[in-house]
Amino acid sequence: MAILSVKNIKKTYITRFGGNQVQALKNVTFDVEQGEYVAIMGESGSGKTTLLNILAALDKPTSGTVLLENRDFSRIKESERAIFRRDNLGFVFQEFNLLDTFSLQDNIFLPLVLAGMDYKTMNSRLQPIAEKLEITQLLQKFPYEVSGGQKQRAAVARALITQPKLILADEPTGALDSRATDELLRLFSAVNDGGQTILMVTHSVKAASHANRVLFIRDGEVFHQIYRGTSTNEQLYQKVADTLTMLATGGDRA
Ligand SMILES: Nc1ncnc2c1ncn2[C@@H]1O[C@H](COP(=O)(O)OP(=O)(O)O)[C@@H](O)[C@H]1O
Numbered sequence: 001m002a003i004l005s006v007k008n009i010k011k012t013y014i015t016r017f018g019g020n021q022v023q024a025l026k027n028v029t030f031d032v033e034q035g036e037y038v039a040i041m042g043e044s045g046s047g048k049t050t051l052l053n054i055l056a057a058l059d060k061p062t063s064g065t066v067l068l069e070n071r072d073f074s075r076i077k078e079s080e081r082a083i084f085r086r087d088n089l090g091f092v093f094q095e096f097n098l099l100d101t102f103s104l105q106d107n108i109f110l111p112l113v114l115a116g117m118d119y120k121t122m123n124s125r126l127q128p129i130a131e132k133l134e135i136t137q138l139l140q141k142f143p144y145e146v147s148g149g150q151k152q153r154a155a156v157a158r159a160l161i162t163q164p165k166l167i168l169a170d171e172p173t174g175a176l177d178s179r180a181t182d183e184l185l186r187l188f189s190a191v192n193d194g195g196q197t198i199l200m201v202t203h204s205v206k207a208a209s210h211a212n213r214v215l216f217i218r219d220g221e222v223f224h225q226i227y228r229g230t231s232t233n234e235q236l237y238q239k240v241a242d243t244l245t246m247l248a249t250g251g252d253r254a
């Protein structure tokens with residue numbers, strides 16, 4: 001069953017000055033099946049963040065529909081939207097969006113505090129995630145006291161701690177060195193093996209090669225996709241790299 005169904009999404013931004021229009025998404029249609037691990041690649045400015053914000057119900061499409069488990073986002077009342085999001089989605093933002101006046105731990109606990117969970121349960125959920133992300137020693141620190149990579153790992157922990165059905169991640173390895181990237185990819189694979197669905201925007205061929213499917217977006221449209229099939233990570237890496245080369249050299253569909 002499709003957990004997420006995106007149909008004919010268009011997004012046009014009207015800029016504040018002069019009324020210029022930017023067509024960030026032209027016509028995006030795809031489904032994500034329950035339990036899939038999908039990577040989205042595309043050049044800067046191709047509409048990836050716009051798409052994720054719409055999928056997280058943080059922004060509305062100009063037209064088109066998004067169904068999450070057959071529920072139409074546009075039909076969810078504004079007052080229920082935050083709860084719907086909290087109960088179904090985990091989001092790793094490109095800009096991390098950690099609160100500066102909260103420790104990393106309090107940032108990570110925040111969605112659960114809002115859901116009324118007790119400290120003991122929150123803590124027992126946090127420990128294994130923090131260990132895998134190697135932030136156990138940093139939990140009492142504040143965002144301004146840690147590096148970009150450490151903030152990114154805290155943001156990932158915050159997205160995972162609610163055990164969401166669908167995890168949306170915008171460049172989750174963008175601020176990480178190669179060792180932290182490997183750890184994060186291992187964690188994502190383990191989370192996906194446990195049944196959670198992942199949709200991850202990435203620039204990294206390595207990160208994409210861990211997914212089951214890679215979607216390529218260009219000029220606001222999905223123009224190509226690669227299914228892993230029986231490929232190993234190394235083989236998928238090669239296919240993704242070849243596709244990006246083909247894209248960069250202006251070739252058409254592979
Ligand atoms: N809030 C906004 N107002 C106007 N234009 C925007 C806004 N957000 C993004 N854009 C434009 O939409 C296009 C897609 O942006 P974005 O979704 O951030 O791309 P990506 O994440 O792939 O780099 C770009 O041309 C960008 O400048």
Ligand SMILES: [Mg+2]
Nearest residue numbers: 048049050094
């Ligand atoms: Mg972006």
